[in-house]
Amino acid sequence: xxxxDTICIQGGWQPKSGEPRILPIYQSTTxxxxxxxxxGRLFDLEEEGYFYSRLQNPTCDTVxxxxxxxxxxxAAMLTSSGQxxxxxxxxxxxxxxxxxxxxxxxxxxxxxxxxxxxxxxGIDFTLVDPDASEEELAKAFRPNTKAVFAExxxxxxxxxxxxxxxxxxxxxxxxxxxxxxxxxxxxxxxxFEWGADIVVHSTTKYMDGHAATIGGCIVDSGNFDWNAHAxxxxxxxxxxxxxxxxxxxERFGKAAYITKATAQLMRDLGSCQSPMNAFLLNLGxxxxxLRVPRHCSNxxxxxxxxxxxEEVAWVNYPGLPGNKYYELAQxxxxxxxxxxxxxxxxxxxxxxxxxxxSLKLGAIVTHxxxxxxxxxxxxxxxxxxxxxxxxxxxxxxxxxIRFSVGIEGIEDILAxxxxxxxxxx
Numbered sequence: 001x002x003x004x005d006t007i008c009i010q011g012g013w014q015p016k017s018g019e020p021r022i023l024p025i026y027q028s029t030t031x032x033x034x035x036x037x038x039x040g041r042l043f044d045l046e047e048e049g050y051f052y053s054r055l056q057n058p059t060c061d062t063v064x065x066x067x068x069x070x071x072x073x074x075a076a077m078l079t080s081s082g083q084x085x086x087x088x089x090x091x092x093x094x095x096x097x098x099x100x101x102x103x104x105x106x107x108x109x110x111x112x113x114x115x116x117x118x119x120x121x122g123i124d125f126t127l128v129d130p131d132a133s134e135e136e137l138a139k140a141f142r143p144n145t146k147a148v149f150a151e152x153x154x155x156x157x158x159x160x161x162x163x164x165x166x167x168x169x170x171x172x173x174x175x176x177x178x179x180x181x182x183x184x185x186x187x188x189x190x191x192f193e194w195g196a197d198i199v200v201h202s203t204t205k206y207m208d209g210h211a212a213t214i215g216g217c218i219v220d221s222g223n224f225d226w227n228a229h230a231x232x233x234x235x236x237x238x239x240x241x242x243x244x245x246x247x248x249x250e251r252f253g254k255a256a257y258i259t260k261a262t263a264q265l266m267r268d269l270g271s272c273q274s275p276m277n278a279f280l281l282n283l284g285x286x287x288x289x290l291r292v293p294r295h296c297s298n299x300x301x302x303x304x305x306x307x308x309x310e311e312v313a314w315v316n317y318p319g320l321p322g323n324k325y326y327e328l329a330q331x332x333x334x335x336x337x338x339x340x341x342x343x344x345x346x347x348x349x350x351x352x353x354x355x356x357x358s359l360k361l362g363a364i365v366t367h368x369x370x371x372x373x374x375x376x377x378x379x380x381x382x383x384x385x386x387x388x389x390x391x392x393x394x395x396x397x398x399x400x401i402r403f404s405v406g407i408e409g410i411e412d413i414l415a416x417x418x419x420x421x422x423x424x425x
Contacts (some may be wrong), residue, residue: 004070004187005289012066012282025279026050026058045243045251045263055266059275063282067207067217070186070285071199074222075258077266078215078278082182082202084271085216086110086149087118089178089200092261093233094146096122101140103130103150103166104393105159106180108378112385114149127393130159134169141173146232148175152191152332153183153318155368156342156378156402160318160325163332167195174232176224182206183338183369187292194332197224198257205369206338208284209291213277218261222254236260291371291407296336298413299405303341305414311421313344313399339406340368344399351424352377352399358423361408361416373406373413 002011013023031050033039041047050056060078068076079085090100102114104127114125126140130150148170150161163179170177176197181189185206191199201207203215226249230237236256239245243263248256266272273281296319303317318329318337329337345351356364362373366381378396386396405413 002069007066007069008289009286011069012062023059023062023279023282025275026053027275028057029053045246045259053275054270054272055262057272057275057278060273060278063278063285064217066282066285067186067201067203068219070190071181071219072186072190072192072221073199073219075255076217076219077258077262078203078217078273078281080216080271080273081214082180082200082204082216083109083113085200085202085218086180087113088261088265088269088271089198089218090114090118090123090147090149091121092257092265093176093235094123095235097144098122098146099124099126099142099144101126101128101137101145101148103154103159103161104128105130105154105157106149106151107155108386108396110149110180111390130154130161130166134165137165137169138172141169145173145175147178149178149180151180151183152189153337153340155183156340156376156396156400158316158318158325158337158340158342160328160332160337162328163191163194163196167197170197171195174229183340184333185288185292185338187289188296188333188336188338192221192223197221203281204367206292206295207288208281209288209370210280210284211365211367211370211372212284213280215273215277215281218258220255220257224257226256235264240264292339293336294407295339295369295405298407298410299339299341300336301410302403302405302413302417305417306341306343309421311345311425313346316342338369339404341403341405342400343403344397344401345421345424347424349377349379349398352401353380355420355424356401358420359416360419361412362403362420368402368404370404371407373408373416374404376402376404378402 042049042051064076064078128140167177178198179191179196181199182202199219201217226233226236236248248260252259300319306312306315318325356375362375365374
């Protein structure tokens with residue numbers, strides 16, 4: 001197997017003699033065929049091929065295959081955003097009357113998707129403390145539980161998940177573990193190697209790396225045995241009448257989950273990634289193996305610097321030896337976690353706002369995890385839809401500053417922090 005470095009550069013697109021060296025952009029809605037029967041076979045899923053870019057497109061599929069290879073999966077699908085990837089990963093196996101166990105310390109958008117929007121569709125979620133014991137977590141499961149969801153590193157609380165613990169719990173109840181691996185990326189952690197079954201990404205973050213494109217991806221490990229729990233997953237194990245009664249697990253084996261997500265959900269919901277966005281995403285992926293170590297190195301130095309500043313009330317970064325999640329980070333991500341740090345300043349929310357407003361190199365943006373240093377106050381921005389109680393459950397304090405360390409010169413980043421702290425006093 002090729003190294004992750006080589007996959008980043010050459011995975012996916014394998015040009016034949018005389019073809020373009022870099023991935024082409026297949027900017028077309030449709031694809032021509034010489035006879036009606038050929039297109040009919042494509043619509044019946046009897047042959048592989050392309051007929052409409054809402055379902056599949058060569059540029060998008062090539063980039064999906066690269067991410068799939070990076071994660072060590074068997075099949076993958078690009079989506080229009082990370083939110084779409086999270087939604088489709090759940091909706092592909094859940095419907096009205098079903099239940100999901102989810103870590104409480106997840107991205108605010110995901111929390112709202114689960115507890116508000118999907119609740120309207122009849123899917124119920126129980127949010128649990130990821131640090132709770134296995135015995136306590138087991139109480140959250142119900143007969144109608146269909147999946148477990150968590151993040152490798154939570155956004156913005158930076159909780160490092162004990163993947164093996166959650167995998168054991170999920171599998172002991174006959175359900176798959178779905179993990180959002182956005183912050184760690186497959187460069188630092190491959191959840192399938194620790195028992196996860198499905199991985200989702202907001203490719204908008206480190207994978208793109210330049211704040212150029214919105215996108216998402218779902219990757220299936222192929223390891224979960226849907227047929228062993230056929231009664232829980234009739235959408236995969238019983239005939240789909242919209243495709244003349246084919247059974248996904250029988251026809252597509254380990255690729256059943258992604259095939260159903262593509263042929264059924266993407267067909268009906270249309271949350272597809274554009275070929276142009278996939279092309280730009282691929283450019284970002286080609287340097288992912290170079291950028292991620294730099295993000296982690298810079299973040300480690302910023303975290304160590306902040307620990308020494310008297311203006312700082314607290315610092316949360318899993319790379320610090322005194323951090324609550326240091327040991328788990330060393331187990332699952334020994335080469336680094338991410339470039340994201342959270343910290344609070346003495347003086348509370350007002351001081352934090354003055355600090356952020358005084359930054360010159362770091363920018364106040366909604367985005368996180370790209371090449372440029374950026375900063376956000378989640379309680380005022382990304383998590384403002386949550387109540388104070390929900391904020392605490394999600395690990396977000398009123399003074400929490402999310403600091404996404406870029407790949408600029410570390411001395412410049414530290415100098416910017418220094419002058420902003422002086423201005424915030």
